[in-house]
Amino acid sequence: MSLALLLHSPRRLRFNPTEGFALALVVPALAMEAMFVFAPLVVGFWFSLHDVRYFNVGRFVGWDNYLAVLNSQLVVNSMIVTATFAALSLVITFSIGLSLALYLERDSRSAVLMRTIVLVPYVVSMLVGSLLLKWLLSQDSGVTQALLLPFGVSDFSILSDPKSAMGALVFNAIWRDSAFAMILLLAGLKSIPRELHLAARVDGASAWYRFKRLTLPMLKLPILITLIRLLMHFANSLTYPLILTAGGPMATTETTTLRIFRLGFSDYMLGRANALTFLTFILNVVLLIALVRVFQKNGKL
Amino acid sequence: MHYRREIVLRKLLSFCVNVFIAVVALAPIVWGLSTSLKPTQKILSLPPEIIPSEITFVHYRTLIAQNMLTYVGNSMIVSLVTVMLCLTIGTVAAYSLSRFEFKGRSLVLLIIIAVMSIPIASLIVPSYTLMASIGLTDKLVGLIVLYTAYQLPIVIWIMYAYIGTIPREIDNAAMIDGYSRLASLRKVVLPLCGPGLIASGLFVLTFAWNDFVVAAVMITSDSVKTLPVAIYSFLGYFGREWGPLLASSMVSIIPVIAIFILFQRYFLSGMTGGSVKG
Numbered sequence: 001m002s003l004a005l006l007l008h009s010p011r012r013l014r015f016n017p018t019e020g021f022a023l024a025l026v027v028p029a030l031a032m033e034a035m036f037v038f039a040p041l042v043v044g045f046w047f048s049l050h051d052v053r054y055f056n057v058g059r060f061v062g063w064d065n066y067l068a069v070l071n072s073q074l075v076v077n078s079m080i081v082t083a084t085f086a087a088l089s090l091v092i093t094f095s096i097g098l099s100l101a102l103y104l105e106r107d108s109r110s111a112v113l114m115r116t117i118v119l120v121p122y123v124v125s126m127l128v129g130s131l132l133l134k135w136l137l138s139q140d141s142g143v144t145q146a147l148l149l150p151f152g153v154s155d156f157s158i159l160s161d162p163k164s165a166m167g168a169l170v171f172n173a174i175w176r177d178s179a180f181a182m183i184l185l186l187a188g189l190k191s192i193p194r195e196l197h198l199a200a201r202v203d204g205a206s207a208w209y210r211f212k213r214l215t216l217p218m219l220k221l222p223i224l225i226t227l228i229r230l231l232m233h234f235a236n237s238l239t240y241p242l243i244l245t246a247g248g249p250m251a252t253t254e255t256t257t258l259r260i261f262r263l264g265f266s267d268y269m270l271g272r273a274n275a276l277t278f279l280t281f282i283l284n285v286v287l288l289i290a291l292v293r294v295f296q297k298n299g300k301l
Numbered sequence: 302m303h304y305r306r307e308i309v310l311r312k313l314l315s316f317c318v319n320v321f322i323a324v325v326a327l328a329p330i331v332w333g334l335s336t337s338l339k340p341t342q343k344i345l346s347l348p349p350e351i352i353p354s355e356i357t358f359v360h361y362r363t364l365i366a367q368n369m370l371t372y373v374g375n376s377m378i379v380s381l382v383t384v385m386l387c388l389t390i391g392t393v394a395a396y397s398l399s400r401f402e403f404k405g406r407s408l409v410l411l412i413i414i415a416v417m418s419i420p421i422a423s424l425i426v427p428s429y430t431l432m433a434s435i436g437l438t439d440k441l442v443g444l445i446v447l448y449t450a451y452q453l454p455i456v457i458w459i460m461y462a463y464i465g466t467i468p469r470e471i472d473n474a475a476m477i478d479g480y481s482r483l484a485s486l487r488k489v490v491l492p493l494c495g496p497g498l499i500a501s502g503l504f505v506l507t508f509a510w511n512d513f514v515v516a517a518v519m520i521t522s523d524s525v526k527t528l529p530v531a532i533y534s535f536l537g538y539f540g541r542e543w544g545p546l547l548a549s550s551m552v553s554i555i556p557v558i559a560i561f562i563l564f565q566r567y568f569l570s571g572m573t574g575g576s577v578k579g
Contacts, residue, residue, distance in 0.1 A: 023403055025396060029457060040430065044430050047430050124330070124511070124554040128532065128550040131547075132329040140345055232418065233420070264426045265429075270430055
């Protein structure tokens with residue numbers, strides 16, 4: 001192609017060959033996301049607006065599925081369960097994670113070993129973790145009986161009493177995810193220059209004062225990120241309740257995600273399951289925005 | 302003297318705290334392992350034995366009769382293929398994002414962050430809906446493509462951060478020496494990416510090996526069950542027969558714990574989403 005011809009076709013000139021090459025390299029990744037993350041969301045939304053029996057997409061029903069799930073006693077119950085579980089787990093897991101991070105911050109040999117140990121529950125699968133706790137807390141294992149006997153309780157099943165079942169579920173979350181919070185916070189702690197702490201010490205600041213006035217403000221962004229990731233994880237927990245308590249007793253530990261799972265794969269009501277998925281999704285976004293707002297109110301990030 | 306005593310006391314206190322933390326973290330796993338090695342009649346005996354007085358592999362043998370090898374094989378296939386796909390597609394995308402300015406680059410980065418923050422549990426029903434309509438449920442391929450789509454963003458993110466630490470001058474020098482763009486990526490940049498590739502590869506590997514939620518929804522036939530789905534169906538099948546149930550759990554977690562201990566540094570960088578120190 002002659003140079004003159006090229007000059008006369010502005011559209012062709014604007015095309016930069018490196019740009020095309022650069023795009024070609026990201027296209028496979030984008031195609032995967034489009035096909036298996038975004039397309040499902042579109043199809044799911046389509047289903048949520050229709051009367052779906054098994055896989056037969058029936059007539060368009062608008063927001064009926066959404067209204068139906070919002071009017072369902074089980075769904076409302078599952079939302080309360082999720083809120084309780086997520087709030088308790090978030091506060092306790094975060095506190096323990098922060099304590100562990102501060103306690104194991106120094107790179108001494110024992111601290112490094114302890115970090116490895118606390119991370120083991122996090123790296124094993126959630127399924128097996130919950131299964132192991134189920135075994136430990138079941139009446140069959142005899143461990144709980146041995147532990148409860150000194151308190152004069154001999155025949156008590158932790159997983160079949162509503163309050164203690166919720167406690168067990170929260171314990172499952174703490175047991176697995178505290179180390180995750182620790183790692184995220186530890187990365188933040190490490191990025192605080194040592195000189196600042198040394199300077200504060202020279203000025204006579206106590207350990208508590210240094211924590212409050214130096215560590216916490218410097219850790220603001222890592223704390224926010226940790227809270228967001230924990231909250232999203234707890235607000236969408238499926239494996240813990242499914243395996244540990246199976247949602248029981250009497251749906252007292254049935255989280256919203258477990259309700260969705262059952263709507264979809266036990267009742268085969270894919271329209272409603274998708275509707276509840278999108279409702280939860282919106283709720284997640286609202287929660288996130290609220291969390292970020294709280295942080296913004298307390299000074300700049 | 303006084304000062305010395307304080308140090309000893311402090312050390313003793315921190316030792317006790319350490320032991321307490323370690324017991325809470327590891328007790329369920331050790332207890333599960335110990336139970337899986339006990340003969341059936343001893344499992345329910347009271348008071349429970351922490352260290353079994355008699356060790357047996359009978360529960361592990363029961364598992365082999367229950368097709369365990371197929372499930373482990375399926376899990377290995379799915380995990381390895383997912384890792385390879387994620388690393389290939391992810392690395393070229395990360396290379397492009399880190400080396401070129403192009404239209405839509407920030408949009409691509411935004412999409413990556415958006416997908417990373419979608420909880421997988423909220424994707425399962427829509428995913429099942431789509432996969433069922435295109436006939437990809439109950440197939441290992443279906444799992445592989447879903448896992449790849451879910452894990453690609455984190456791989457791109459880690460590799461993007463990692464390639465950013467490799468000076469551009471290196472690929473420029475390679476191109477002056479006559480390599481094409483692609484060849485300089487393959488022969489010059491890629492060999493320098495080792496730690497980033499290991500970190501993201503391990504992250505994807507443990508995800509695919511451990512995943513239960515997605516597989517539980519997509520898979521129904523016995524011949525394509527992955528290990529976690531098999532464990533879940535054992536939970537229904539064996540009921541309160543804890544021996545085989547816990548033995549299958551150990552088969553699932555022991556490889557992961559071993560890999561974690563060997564490659565801990567890389568694991569941590571995967572968890573914090575990048576920033577690998579080579």
